[in-house]
Amino acid sequence: MTALNTALLALDELTVQRGEIPLCEGVTLNLAAGSICHLVGANGTGKTTLLMQLASLLPVLTGEIVYQGTVSLPVQPLYVSHQLGIHPNLTVAQNLTFLLNLYGISPSSADIDDALTWVGLQGFETISSSHLSAGQTRRITLARLYLLTPDVTPLWLLDEPFTALDIDMVARMEDRLREFATAGGAILMTSHQAVGVANQVLDLSDYMV
């Protein structure tokens, strides 16, 4: 168990499961501080299901999870899902503020400006989120990555974070992921594209039932 003890997150013989149906069995992973792990597998293998289990949105019925040396689910990880969770009646700045409040952060207006500039949404602060394109809406959810650090939430669970982003934004995202990992964070992320910044791979196809 030495490796498990040094990992930020360790999965031991985990079953990836939706309801009664096991999708993958015996999933094992050690995610240390500094890891950027690319979670791969064909459509329907269970990648989103695993991330939802780790985010406490679906139950873990079989297997052990050790987080920061204790048998427990990750405490308040950042989970960026397919569902954007953006409220259409709020402005861009209000949505971003809400997403950061969930992690105990009360951003200043300068923080909001910087984060929105980073995602290319400068000038959109007071625009209703219902007026944005799919890619722009996704950028609101990603803007919080600019302000979240490993001391706030050391584990990021990112489901297809690059979907609907242009090449420049993907490059900025990769820089940010690298920066977060270098500062002591760990990332488990899905992507159907190559992830140049990843330094580890978990292939769920190896564990399919």
Ligand SMILES: Nc1ncnc2c1ncn2[C@@H]1O[C@H](COP(=O)(O)OP(=O)(O)OP(=O)(O)O)[C@@H](O)[C@H]1O
């Ligand atoms: N909302 C749902 N309700 C019930 N079963 C679901 C639901 N979503 C997915 N499933 C089942 O769980 C399985 C795994 O789905 P999941 O979304 O985890 O796969 P994935 O590897 O993330 O796929 P993709 O690459 O297409 O995003 C699917 O094959 C499907 O049968």
